[in-house]
Amino acid sequence: VRLVESGGGLVQTGGSLRLSCAASANSFAINVMGWYRQAPGKQRELVASITRGGNTNYADSVKGRFTVSRDSGNAAWHLQMDNLKPDDTATYLCNAEILPSLRNFAGGNLELWGQGTLVTVSP
Secondary structure: OOEEEEOOEEEEOOOOEEEEEEEOOOHHHEEEEEEEEEOOOOOOEEEEEEEOOOOEEEOHHHOOOEEEEEOOOOOEEEEEEOOOOHHHOEEEEEEEEEOHHHHHHHOOOOEEEOOOEEEEEEO
């Protein structure tokens, strides 16, 4: 199973972007779908996540501005980012947590990562 991201780019302060992440196969093995970000010189941080049941979680810094969603079947999930700020500039990576009982369907992995996509917010 591979995760393929799309979206990202350059936007002005106050603008919007939408990121998407698609699982190449066996999405039924995914338990939690998330988005992380890492800015230069900073640690990777969780931005938002959504469970297979639809429960969401957000970092305090993005609450009210970002929305995470998923397609039925969990084959793809998205991060709608509104009212972007320069502090949101980072490489964004999608993440999938695999159900331990189904790890064989994910190459034995309990966690998968996308390739990352750069989001740049200009002042």
